[in-house]
Amino acid sequence: MRHALKYFGLVAALYALPALGAEAINPEATTGRGALIGGVTKSYMVAAATSYAADAGASIIKAGGNAVDAAVAVELVLSMTEPQSSGVGGGGFMLLWDRNARQMKMYDGREKAPAAAGEKRFLKPDGAVMGRIEAIVGGKSVGVPGVMRMLELAHSKHGKLPWARLFEPAIKIAEEGFPIGERLSALLARDQYLPLWEPTKSFFYTADGKAKAPGTLLKNPEFAVVLRRMAAEGTKALYTGAIAADVVHTVTTASRNASDMTVADMAAYEAKEREPICGKYRDKKVCTISPPSSGGISVLQTLGMLERFDLASMGPESVTAYNAIAEAGRLALADRAMYVADPDFFPVPVQDLIAAHYIAQRSTLIDPKARMKTAPAGELTVKKAMTLFAAESPEIPATTHFSIVDKQGNAVAMTATIESGFGSKLMSNGFMLNNELTDFSYDDVAQGRTVANRVQGSKRPRSAMSPTLIFDKDGKLEIVIGSPGGPAIPAYVAKTIVALVDWKLTPAEAVGTANIVTSGDTLNLEEGTFLEKQAPAFKALGHSVRVDQSGSGLHAIRIMPGGTLMGGADPRREGAVKGE
Numbered sequence: 016m017r018h019a020l021k022y023f024g025l026v027a028a029l030y031a032l033p034a035l036g037a038e039a040i041n042p043e044a045t046t047g048r049g050a051l052i053g054g055v056t057k058s059y060m061v062a063a064a065t066s067y068a069a070d071a072g073a074s075i076i077k078a079g080g081n082a083v084d085a086a087v088a089v090e091l092v093l094s095m096t097e098p099q100s101s102g103v104g105g106g107g108f109m110l111l112w113d114r115n116a117r118q119m120k121m122y123d124g125r126e127k128a129p130a131a132a133g134e135k136r137f138l139k140p141d142g143a144v145m146g147r148i149e150a151i152v153g154g155k156s157v158g159v160p161g162v163m164r165m166l167e168l169a170h171s172k173h174g175k176l177p178w179a180r181l182f183e184p185a186i187k188i189a190e191e192g193f194p195i196g197e198r199l200s201a202l203l204a205r206d207q208y209l210p211l212w213e214p215t216k217s218f219f220y221t222a223d224g225k226a227k228a229p230g231t232l233l234k235n236p237e238f239a240v241v242l243r244r245m246a247a248e249g250t251k252a253l254y255t256g257a258i259a260a261d262v263v264h265t266v267t268t269a270s271r272n273a274s275d276m277t278v279a280d281m282a283a284y285e286a287k288e289r290e291p292i293c294g295k296y297r298d299k300k301v302c303t304i305s306p307p308s309s310g311g312i313s314v315l316q317t318l319g320m321l322e323r324f325d326l327a328s329m330g331p332e333s334v335t336a337y338n339a340i341a342e343a344g345r346l347a348l349a350d351r352a353m354y355v356a357d358p359d360f361f362p363v364p365v366q367d368l369i370a371a372h373y374i375a376q377r378s379t380l381i382d383p384k385a386r387m388k389t390a391p392a393g394e395l396t397v398k399k400a401m402t403l404f405a406a407e408s409p410e411i412p413a414t415t416h417f418s419i420v421d422k423q424g425n426a427v428a429m430t431a432t433i434e435s436g437f438g439s440k441l442m443s444n445g446f447m448l449n450n451e452l453t454d455f456s457y458d459d460v461a462q463g464r465t466v467a468n469r470v471q472g473s474k475r476p477r478s479a480m481s482p483t484l485i486f487d488k489d490g491k492l493e494i495v496i497g498s499p500g501g502p503a504i505p506a507y508v509a510k511t512i513v514a515l516v517d518w519k520l521t522p523a524e525a526v527g528t529a530n531i532v533t534s535g536d537t538l539n540l541e542e543g544t545f546l547e548k549q550a551p552a553f554k555a556l557g558h559s560v561r562v563d564q565s566g567s568g569l570h571a572i573r574i575m576p577g578g579t580l581m582g583g584a585d586p587r588r589e590g591a592v593k594g595e
Contacts, residue, residue, distance in 0.1 A: 124165025
């Protein structure tokens with residue numbers, strides 16, 4: 016296994032969390048860019064956000080496990096080594112390619128609202144809307160976790176090694192510890208809420224209140240107990256009994272925003288198998304996930320709208336190419352805000368949104384040499400029938416993604432999350448609890464408007480996660496990809512697919528290409544890239560521009576002709592590419 020380049024250093028400039036009640040851009044603060052991270056293997060590969068997780072997944076495959084087995088091990092280790100982003104207390108989506116069966120499967124482990132949740136959940140007694148961070152911190156934002164039920168479901172159908180074997184790497188790290196990295200230490204230093212209460216104060220900080228320094232050995236014996244019980248008993252150990260009761264107690268007795276979650280809510284959670292969705296880009300077949308995530312629809316729409324442009328000739332440092340990508344993303348975001356929510360509660364017009372004729376019509380609104388004055392949602396029947404209003408749900412980029420290809424050619428693209436950096440800031444039994452319920456749209460509820468993604472009991476909040484698999488013209492799996500980044504995820508993924516397909520870059524180069532993201536009426540250009548120097552050119556096209564750091568965490572694997580695997584890990588995080 017060769018590593019092209021190793022991650023070096025972390026840029027010190029970080030976004031500080033605002034005071035409670037204020038809005039936040041990046042609660043999981045960005046930590047700059049390092050060198051490109053890549054690798055080449057012949058047999059199998061795991062690309063993940065920490066070297067510990069990538070090592071765990073690779074060790075499982077080496078021991079005879081498959082991609083699903085490895086995914087379980089990777090996510091469990093990330094619960095320890097990347098606690099700000101995902102874990103046992105969160106949720107996620109898995110896209111699986113079973114090579115022998117030639118089948119693709121989608122598994123939904125998105126968190127759910129408690130049965131008692133109502134649409135006014137994040138309104139104050141006077142009817143005013145809670146500020147973003149005000150809603151996040153505490154118990155009311157916590158959804159019933161789903162990731163472990165999802166992993167168990169996928170393993171029951173596709174796993175090869177025994178369930179308990181997959182827990183061994185995480186148990187070892189939880190009991191013996193791991194040295195805290197620079198990124199985690201930096202994020203702890205910037206967090207204003209974790210030091211306010213126990214047990215996060217004692218777990219993450221020294222006696223004098225400082226974030227534990229890089230290199231400090233972090234052990235988690237309490238979490239090890241949870242892992243050992245789940246290894247022996249299955250996920251019922253998490254969703255019923257003492258552990259579930261502790262989770263409920265933590266959120267219902269929280270000093271801020273006490274929740275109405277019950278042990279019955281925990282016990283009732285079920286992961287779901289859903290139908291993935293596919294589209295075309297150039298000569299490739301692009302497959303991704305369906306609602307309750309909007310991400311798959313957005314990726315297919317963005318790529319479909321870009322297909323009429325000769326991005327290859329424009330090249331990877333073209334203002335025109337990047338403007339086209341940004342404009343397509345704006346239109347995709349508009350449709351997301353209007354039409355996507357939990358399909359068990361709302362009739363999402365999936366096929367209408369990804370229909371070739373609809374995407375082609377939307378593409379005509381794009382001028383690669385100008386900014387659209389407005390980027391409206393498309394006119395679909397369901398909008399008129401239900402008097403729908405567009406409603407944003409600005410997920411905050413504290414998420415993780417990993418890509419896996421095993422020895423048999425099976426693949427997993429999995430994105431998991433606890434939503435904000437360190438989730439709700441609450442910890443139970445050694446793991447962080449998500450704040451996923453703030454992914455519902457609640458601003459418009461205060462104004463009496465009907466929105467698809469409003470809070471409802473037992474409903475899954477809309478997501479933007481976009482794990483994606485791409486097949487070549489002969490139907491062979493070619494690319495496994497995904498990213499964290501909140502609503503920016505589809506933009507990160509689509510841009511990187513363009514870099515791989517049109518610009519012919521390696522995975523390491525592609526995930527390192529500059530990120531461009533629309534946020535409201537502002538175009539965000541990634542600091543330290545060619546985009547920063549081109550800010551005046553984008554302003555000349557009509558954009559309001561902001562230059563800042565990017566929160567992507569792209570991990571991509573490309574299967575080359577002959578079977579060689581090339582991987583790339585996002586240089587904006589501490590990822591790794593491992594395998595043999």
